Amino acid sequence: MIEIEPLRYTWTPGGSDTLTLGRLQVNPGQTVFLHGPSGCGKSTLLGLLAGVLSPRQGRISLLGQDWASLKAGQRDAFRADHVGVMFQQFNLLPFLSVLDNVTLPCRFSNLRRSRCQASGGPEATAQSWLQRMGLPEQLWSRRADALSVGQQQRVAAARALMGQPELILADEPTSALDAALRLGFMDLLLQAAREAGSTLVCVSHDEQQAMRFDVQWSLPALQQAGVSA
Numbered sequence: 001m002i003e004i005e006p007l008r009y010t011w012t013p014g015g016s017d018t019l020t021l022g023r024l025q026v027n028p029g030q031t032v033f034l035h036g037p038s039g040c041g042k043s044t045l046l047g048l049l050a051g052v053l054s055p056r057q058g059r060i061s062l063l064g065q066d067w068a069s070l071k072a073g074q075r076d077a078f079r080a081d082h083v084g085v086m087f088q089q090f091n092l093l094p095f096l097s098v099l100d101n102v103t104l105p106c107r108f109s110n111l112r113r114s115r116c117q118a119s120g121g122p123e124a125t126a127q128s129w130l131q132r133m134g135l136p137e138q139l140w141s142r143r144a145d146a147l148s149v150g151q152q153q154r155v156a157a158a159r160a161l162m163g164q165p166e167l168i169l170a171d172e173p174t175s176a177l178d179a180a181l182r183l184g185f186m187d188l189l190l191q192a193a194r195e196a197g198s199t200l201v202c203v204s205h206d207e208q209q210a211m212r213f214d215v216q217w218s219l220p221a222l223q224q225a226g227v228s229a
């Protein structure tokens with residue numbers, strides 16, 4: 001599903017590397033808990049996995065497709081078809097309604113739209129996800145920027161899960177939720193990934209959740225192994 005060949009990434013050309021990783025592999029349907037101290041490069045790694053960032057050395061492939069061999073437009077299309085991303089800053093379109101934000105992946109991907117047909121089409125699927133996220137129905141037609149931060153985080157999660165992407169990337173998906181919602185939310189995320197057979201890579205500081213995932217990646221340990229490889 002994911003194949004990383006020894007890679008280096010730097011934010012500052014000519015500067016030191018932000019990430020140095022050895023060979024890594026994730027199988028289809030595996031769930032990965034990615035952790036490490038603030039600033040160690042977790043979001044950077046998610047950016048590389050999503051094909052938003054490119055390594056200066058090495059290779060990342062998704063579903064057998066090397067991101068580097070795709071042109072910009074092809075990358076966007078490939079990402080829209082196969083990757084659901086929950087960004088740290090949510091990246092909702094503020095002027096669109098909650099429902100329109102959630103159905104957005106189906107506008108960019110015929111594949112994901114067609115996968116929603118089994119559950120009644122994009123709008124019905126979006127409504128079902130929002131319901132499972134516990135977002136009250138009276139909010140669904142509101143502009144996304146009229147929601148609280150915790151509510152926006154759940155909208156971003158619903159959007160990422162639309163149309164069963166093969167890879168779900170979640171960057172601290174419970175950061176804006178209160179303690180009562182956190183546990184249930186992680187249950188839902190893991191369950192959604194398992195139902196869809198999706199691979200899930202989840203960044204979290206909540207180490208109590210780690211054992212619920214198939215694989216635990218400590219980024220500092222992976223980096224150390226990468227440097228000595």
Ligand SMILES: Nc1ncnc2c1ncn2[C@@H]1O[C@H](COP(=O)(O)OP(=O)(O)OP(=O)(O)O)[C@@H](O)[C@H]1O
Nearest residue numbers: 011012018036037038039040041042043044045088
């Ligand atoms: N857009 C950027 N331009 C330059 N440097 C960046 C940029 N984004 C991140 N960095 C640097 O890359 C390093 C890794 O940042 P990253 O956001 O990946 O860490 P993180 O582990 O996700 O942190 P956190 O847990 O605080 O979210 C940091 O030193 C950061 O300053």
